[in-house]
Amino acid sequence: MQDTTTDFSHVKPGDTPYRGEGLRDFFQYRDLGIAAATHGKVIAHLVRAHSAPEKGTGWHRHEADFQIVIMLKGWAKFMYDDKETLVEAGDCVHQRPGLVHYLFDYSPDMEYLEIVGPADFKSIDAPAPCAVPAPTPWDTPADTQKVDRAA
Known part of the structure; x- marks a missing residue:
């Protein structure tokens, strides 16, 4: 039996640019076409650093059934409940539904x-649930501004 509740999707790098319209203004997001293909069942997007971490995401949780983060480049520091966690390139994190977390620091090349x-x-x-460490300042004055990235 063929699944007709989802569509085929193939997105190439030039098909969808990184955009500043997303959950956080210090990140850029690239839509991978999955939300449209699954008719809203799932979203998949690439997220990258756009400017230095000043205050991070703040403590929050998501109303979601499923969420994973796969670090492709760089690193990010999260608080998951009261535990600090370094997520580096190659790591995969499954954030269980309702997990209270805070992304508070990341590298300029984080994606x-x-x-x-x-x-x-x-x-x-x-x-x-606890205090959050201060973010690590980026190394150069240019790093504290928006990251120069071609769309």
Whole structure:
């Protein structure tokens, strides 16, 4: 039996540019066409650093059934509940539904693949379970500005 609830999708790098319109203004997002192909069941996008971490994401949780982050380049530091976690290139993190977390630091070259279901998941502010370390300053004055990236 053929699945007719999803469509075939093939997105090449030049098909969808990185955009600043997303959950966080200090990141850029590249849509991979999965939300459209799955009719909203799942979203997959690439996320990359756009400017230096000043305050991070803040404590929050997602109303989602499934979420993974696969770090492609660089690194990011998260607080998951009260545990600091370094996520480096090659790492895969499954964020269980409702997990309270905070992305508070990342490298200028940070880029990750995020896959979430459903596509229209909600991000809900959450009370802080603990203090968060300060982000590491980027090395050069230019690094503290927006990262120069071709779309």
